[in-house]
Amino acid sequence: MSADRDAAPFVRRRELSPEAIAYKSRRRPSVPIGMPDLADHAAVANWRTATNALWGEDDDPVVPHHREVIGGIPCLVASSAMEARSFLAAEAPTVVYAHGGGYVLGSAAVAIPITARLAASGLRVVSVDYRQPPEHPFPAALDDVLAVYFALAADDSPMALAGDSSGGALALSAAIIAVAEGVPPAAVALFSPLLDHVSVPGNPTADDEGRRLIDCYTGDADPADPRLSPLRAELDGLPPVLVQAGADEPLAAQAFEFRRRAAAPRATGTEVTLDLWDGMWHTWHYHALPEADEALAAAAGFLAAFL
Template identity: 40%
Template structure:
C-alpha cells in the first residue's frame, strides 16, 4: 500500500508540474514556419575557415580552464583580447554616457548612425571584443557606429541590458560623436544575443511610437529562447562554436530549459523581449539577417524571416554554408566575412534608394 501511495503522489506531482508549465509558458507551436524553403549559397567554405576553427577551439579551452565566475571572467578577457592585434581603419572614440565606443570610418557622415549590440550570450562580449565587426560596419554603411556597453548577466538583470539598448538608441537619435545633432539615418545591428536585442528593439520602437530605425542587420540572432527549432538540436555537432557550449543544454527536456531561463533571465522564454520571434512582427523596418546553414540557430533565423514576411515586414535572409556562428567577427581573416559586409553595404544602399 505504501508504494501505491508513493506512486500516486509522484503522478500527482508530475501532473501538477505539467500543468504549471503549460499555464506559465503557454507555448505557441511554430513548427509550420519550418516548411518555408530558404536558399543557401552554393559555394564551398574558404581554406581560411580552418584558422577560424582554431580560434574557436582556443576560446573553448579558455572557458574550460576555469569554472564559475573565474571561467566567465577568463572568457570575457579572451574575447576582448581578440581585437588587440586588429588594424582598425576607423577612428575609435570612447563615450561615457551612455557607455560605449564609436567607430568612425574615414569619410563618414556622422549624421548617419548605427547602434551596434554585441553578442556573447548576454554574459560576455563588449564593444572591445567586437571591433572587427564595428570597424567593418562603419565602412560598409558609411555611418558612425556606436557600440553600447550594455549591462551583462549575471551581475545585472537581463532587462537592465535591454533598457541600456533602448536608452542608447534614443540618445543616438539626437547625439553623434561630435555632440548634439539629429540623426539623418539610423540603423540597428547586432550579433547572436545582440541580434536578438536588435530585433526586440525594433518591436519596442514600434509599440512606443518612437522614431523607427531605417533598417536593421542581425548576424546569427537567437530570436527564440525556447529552443524548439529543429536546428537547436539537429546542428549541435556541426556548430563548432555553440555546440560545445550549449549542446548539453539543448538536449535537456525543454520544460527544464524554460524554467531555467525564467530563473536566470527573470523573464519567460516566451516573452518577446527575450524571444522576439514570439512577438508581433508586423510594421517593422527592412531587416537583413545573415546566418550559417550549419549553426544551431539557423532555424531561429529561418522562422523569424518566415513569420515576419507573413505579417508584412520585409526580411532578407542570407545563408552561408559551413560557417561558424557569427563568422563576421573573423574579418579580415575570412573571405566570407568580406562577402557578408559587402551584402550589408548593398542592403543599406537599397534602403537609401527606396527612401529617395
C-alpha cells in the same frame, strides 16, 4: 524544424576560400576558457576579461573607434577614414550595434572586426557596451541598447539597428519596441541571431554552456517574454530586416522561422532577406576571411540602401 538547405534563394553556395578551409581545420571551441560558477560574480568578471582578451579587443588601425557616452551608456563609435567632424555629425547615417557573446561575454571592443568593416562603407556605427549578467540580468542589456537608440533618434538622424548572436536578439527586440514607440529604425541587420530563448528547434539547448549563459541573462524572467524572444513578438510594422547565418548552424532554423512568420499576412508583410551561407559557422563575421568581408559588405550595402 531545420533550415531548408534546398530553399534556393536563401542558401548561398560557393567554394570556400583557402582562408576559411584553413580556419575550419584548426578551429577551437568558441569559448576557450572553462566556465566558472556563474553565481560567483568576481570569477565571472575575471573569466570575461580573460576570454575577451583571447578573442581580441584591439582597435582597427584603418577604421579606429573612440569611446563616447550616449544616453548614459558607454559606447565605441567607429570613426572611419572620413574627417571625424563630418562623420560624427547628426546627419550621418547611424547603426546602433549590439555585440554577441551569450550576454555574459563579449564587448564592444571584441566586436570591432564587425563594426569596423560596417563603418568602412561610411556608416556611423555606435557599438553599445551594455551591462552584462550575472550582475545585470534581463532587461539591463536591452534597456541599454534602447537608451542609446532613443538618445541618437532624438537628433532625427537616419537610424538602423544591428547585432550578432545574442546581440541579434537585443537588436531585433529594440527594433520592435522602437516601432511601438513610433521611432522605427530604417532597417535591421542580424548576424547568426539568437531569436528565441525557449526550447524550440534551433535553440542550442543541447549545448550546456550556451544554455547556462542564456539562463544567466534570463534570470527570473519568462523566456517566452517577447522582449527576450523576439521570434514570439508581434512583427507588424518592422522595417526591412537582413538575416545572415551559417546554413548548418543550429540558429539557422530560428532565422528561417523568423522569415516565415514575418511573411505571414498578419505580420503585414515585413520584408526579411534571409541569407544562409553554406559551409560557414556561427558568427564567421568576426574573422579575417573573404567570406566575412563579403557578408559584411553586403550587410553595409543593405543598411545604406535604407539609410
